[in-house]
Amino acid sequence: MSIRTRFAAFLVVLAAVAISLAPVAADATRSTPSARIDVLPKIGHYEGRDTHHRHIKFYYGSHGRVVNFRVEHTNFPPAEVQGAMWHRTCHNNHCTRGHWTTDTHVNGHWSISTSSLGDVAFSARWISH
Template sequence: MSIRTRFAAFLAVLAAVAISLAPVAADATRPTPGARIDVHPRTGHYEGRDTFSRHIKFDYGHGQITNFRVEHTNFPPATVQGTLWHRTCHNNHCTLGHWRSNHHVNGHWNITTRPWGDVSFWALFSP
């Protein structure tokens, strides 16, 4: 078998695999049946814990995160766009996050002057 024939056979197998995987890749992006697609952040007070069990809380309303605290450390306010806010920093205190549902928020915070940035992930819920 010549190199051209082997290469053509290889391309045929590769194309067949790609075609067979295409529906799987398309299904991976579809929401599961009954899944909630629309997320509308709920106005109110959110509380939870980070990965090191530190108490975290903030208030949300009118597109703004305010009173963000980790234990006794204050963080800057942040503007929410849709269901997320981008990295927001002031005096080396940074947060970012997004709503997973109307009342469940995930994100992370860090203080950039600490070793390794002290990044901590968290999940908060409104009552």
């Protein structure tokens, strides 16, 4: 087999691999919350429910923090927001994390590490400034 034939075969294989990996790379950027640069969290009060229908509420302020996060009557620590998300933030075994899916809608999880509940998903919407 000549060098040209080998090189052509190599290019065909390389192109096939590149084409097969393109959807994987596109999905990877879409699935990460931090990849959403078009979301600008709206300042104000948010309320919602978790998967067990518990009441969730918090405030997001111009200072870039989620504060007064509550599940029913249980308080959780403030969290620094980076872009349109906050990473897992804990204090005294109470933890939250979340990300904005639109300017006024947040999905996330809360947990109490001493509880058997594990991570509990929640969804909240902006209600007022």
